[in-house]
Each structure stands twice: as structure tokens, then as C-alpha cells.
Amino acid sequence: MSSQIQNLQKQLAQLRQEASVQRIPVSQAIEEILKYTSQHAQDDALVVGVNQSDNPFRDQKNCIIL
Amino acid sequence: MANLRQTPLTCSGHTRPVVFLSFSDITPHGYFLISASKDGKPMLRQGDTGDWIGTFEGHKGAVWGAALNRDATKAATGAADFTAKVWDAVSGEELQNFSHKHIVKSVDFSRDSNYLLTGSQEKVLRIFDLNKPEEEPKTFSGHTASIKTAVFKQDGKQFISASDDKTVRVWDVVSGSEIHKMELPSMPSSLELFHDGSILVVTYGNFTSFWDANKYEMLREFEAPTQINSASLHPEKSMFVSGGEDFKMYKFDYQTGGEIESFKGHFGPVHCVRFSPDGELYASGSEDGTLRLWQTTVGKTYGLWKCINPDENMANSDANAAVNAEA
Numbered sequence: 001m002s003s004q005i006q007n008l009q010k011q012l013a014q015l016r017q018e019a020s021v022q023r024i025p026v027s028q029a030i031e032e033i034l035k036y037t038s039q040h041a042q043d044d045a046l047v048v049g050v051n052q053s054d055n056p057f058r059d060q061k062n063c064i065i066l
Numbered sequence: 067m068a069n070l071r072q073t074p075l076t077c078s079g080h081t082r083p084v085v086f087l088s089f090s091d092i093t094p095h096g097y098f099l100i101s102a103s104k105d106g107k108p109m110l111r112q113g114d115t116g117d118w119i120g121t122f123e124g125h126k127g128a129v130w131g132a133a134l135n136r137d138a139t140k141a142a143t144g145a146a147d148f149t150a151k152v153w154d155a156v157s158g159e160e161l162q163n164f165s166h167k168h169i170v171k172s173v174d175f176s177r178d179s180n181y182l183l184t185g186s187q188e189k190v191l192r193i194f195d196l197n198k199p200e201e202e203p204k205t206f207s208g209h210t211a212s213i214k215t216a217v218f219k220q221d222g223k224q225f226i227s228a229s230d231d232k233t234v235r236v237w238d239v240v241s242g243s244e245i246h247k248m249e250l251p252s253m254p255s256s257l258e259l260f261h262d263g264s265i266l267v268v269t270y271g272n273f274t275s276f277w278d279a280n281k282y283e284m285l286r287e288f289e290a291p292t293q294i295n296s297a298s299l300h301p302e303k304s305m306f307v308s309g310g311e312d313f314k315m316y317k318f319d320y321q322t323g324g325e326i327e328s329f330k331g332h333f334g335p336v337h338c339v340r341f342s343p344d345g346e347l348y349a350s351g352s353e354d355g356t357l358r359l360w361q362t363t364v365g366k367t368y369g370l371w372k373c374i375n376p377d378e379n380m381a382n383s384d385a386n387a388a389v390n391a392e393a
Contacts, residue, residue: 026116
């Protein structure tokens with residue numbers, strides 16, 4: 001019995017949390033995402049690229065074992 | 067001049083095919099759109115942006131028909147759980163529930179929002195008085211196969227129904243009898259009554275036909291390259307749009323029937339198309355579970371579509387900034 005009550009209390013707490021989330025319409029959210037991504041595009045290494053000397057994954061020169 | 071590429075607004079959220087959609091009239095808050103889907107959760111959206119507003123929860127089966135009353139304060143839905151429900155479109159609460167003896171395929175409000183017309187697979191149409199929900203509904207029998215769609219005529223004293231028995235019938239509410247019957251060569255896939263009540267749009271096979279809604283004579287009939295599931299006439303009667311089994315959206319000239327343009331976009335057959343009340347966009351619902359909103363005049367700034375300095379050289383590329391609206 002008390003586990004049922006506990007479950008319901010958990011559900012209630014979850015619903016309260018979900019109800020208090022701040023929400024905006026999708027079209028507004030997308031505008032903000034677009035604005036953010038275009039403003040920060042130059043900070044994104046995947047877009048702009050990385051200087052080869054800093055790139056830890058660049059092709060290594062061959063090692064010669066003497 | 068080359069046509070600008072059309073970027074539709076894609077509204078996702080439904081998890082099963084979208085089978086029907088309907089717009090409200092223009093209200094002080096803009097206009098709204100309701101979509102019916104086999105996932106059992108009809109959704110209310112802002113009509114010009116596609117923004118999700120809410121989902122009506124309660125049906126226990128696929129929702130086949132949905133309607134909004136004129137000022138979008140109430141919504142009605144009909145489902146495979148044998149019920150039609152009326153909802154408060156502002157709060158999302160279920161207001162009334164009407165049990166039927168079979169799957170409810172179509173629902174429509176009367177213009178004054180006092181009555182609800184339902185059509186079901188029981189081959190019977192019913193009108194419920196929403197102010198006296200306990201009262202038995204008026205029933206209308208005669209169709210010999212399942213009802214597909216039913217709509218009130220403007221004055222609410224008559225209504226029109228389309229059925230799998232290949233007929234479209236007109237009924238008188240007060241007398242309860244059938245006034246007229248139009249026989250079609252094949253099963254009608256959709257029915258739309260033009261906003262001023264003068265024209266009836268009926269699709270069957272590859273054809274889109276237009277009838278005088280008072281004399282019940284066929285005015286025009288045009289053939290499309292594919293089986294058409296739904297068509298809608300532009301509020302200014304300049305053009306009509308249709309969609310069907312080949313996944314494409316077609317736009318035709320209403321006078322000549324000539325194809326103006328067609329758009330790919332959906333990943334499944336198109337089940338329903340409707341023009342918005344201001345004619346600036348049209349919405350389509352598809353087997354792929356999405357709704358798409360298409361601009362009537364591509365390149366115009368409206369809703370979320372913005373025209374950014376169209377370069378002479380860039381006439382064919384993204385001259386529009388279009389946004390994907392996802393639920």
C-alpha cells in the first residue's frame with residue numbers, strides 16, 4: 001500500500017516539475033537556435049577547421065627504426 | 067521566370083499517419099489547425115506557423131476526423147474507439163463524449179457551434195445537440211457503406227455526406243430525409259465545402275470534381291497524374307491543390323485545370339490537403355506522420371517565411387529563409 005502511495009507521490013513530483021518548465025513556441029526556439037549557431041559558427045572547430053600543427057590526429061610522419 | 071523553390075514548414079509530432087486536418091476561421095488570435103492521426107492523439111497547432119499548441123488526450127484508438135468550431139474555442143474528434151469527443155480548445159479538457167456503435171470517421175460543427183454532425187462506419191449519420199448532450203441524436207440512414215466525410219451546409223439546415231458506397235448525398239436536418247444523391251464512378255476520397263457554401267469539392271480516383279452546392283450539378287472535373295486522396299479550392303477560386311498516392315503536392319489552375327506546379331516533400335501518400343482561411347498557405351497531412359505547410363505565393367514574406375534580398379542570379383536557390391517547425 002505504502003509503495004503505491006510512494007509511486008504516486010513520485011509521479012506527482014515529476015508532473016509538478018514538468019509543469020514548471022519554461023516553454024516557448026517551437027518557431028521561436030528555432031529562431032534562437034539559428035541565431036546562436038550562425039553567431040558562434042567561427043568558434044566551432046567542426047565548421048572552421050583546426051590548425052594542422054595543433055591537430056593531435058594529423059597524419060604522423062613515418063618512424064624509421066634504425 | 068523560373069519558379070522559386072518552395073521550402074515547406076514540416077511539423078512533426080504524430081507517431082502514426084496523419085489522416086485528416088482542418089482549419090478554423092480567422093480569429094482575433096490568428097487561425098488554428100487541428101490534425102487527426104492514427105496515433106490517437108489529435109493536435110492543435112497555430113495555423114500560420116505550425117507551432118504545436120497542445121494535444122488532446124483521451125481517445126483510445128486512431129482518430130479519423132477532427133474539426134474546430136469557427137472561433138477555435140472548441141474542437142471535435144472522431145475515433146476508432148467508437149466515440150466522438152468535444153474538447154475545450156483553450157484548456158484541452160474533454161467536454162463531451164458521444165458513444166457510437168462503430169468507428170467514427172467524420173465530425174463537423176455547425177456554424178453556430180450548437181450541433182455536432184458525425185458520420186461512422188455504421189453507415190449512419192448523427193446530429194447531436196451540444197446544449198442537450200443527454201438527448202438522443204437525430205439519425206440519418208440510407209448510405210449502404212461506411213461514411214467517409216460529412217459536412218454541414220452553411221445554414222445548418224442541410225448537410226452533405228460522402229460514402230464508400232460511391233455516392234454523395236444531401237440531407238435535410240428537420241425532416242430527416244435524403245434530398246439528393248450524386249452517383250460517382252468510384253469511391254469518393256474526400257469532400258470539401260467551399261467557405262461561402264457555393265461549391266463542393268469531391269475527389270475520386272484520379273479526379274478532382276467541383277459541383278454547384280445548391281443545384282448539385284457538376285461544374286468541372288479534372289484528372290491528375292495519380293490517385294487523388296484530397297483536394298482544396300483556394301478562397302479566391304483561382305486555383306486548387308491536391309495530393310495523393312505519388313507523395314507529391316499538385317497545384318492546378320481552377321479555370322483551365324492546367325498544372326501550375328508540383329512539389330515533392332512528403333515521404334508517403336498525402337491523405338489530406340486544406341487551404342488556410344486566408345489562402346496564403348495550404349497544409350498537407352501524410353502517411354509519413356508529418357504535416358507540411360506550403361506557401362501559396364512562394365517568395366512572399368508570411369508567417370515564418372522571409373524573403374531575403376533575392377539576387378537576380380540566385381532566383382533558383384534559397385531565396386527564402388524557411389524554418390522547420392517541429393513539435
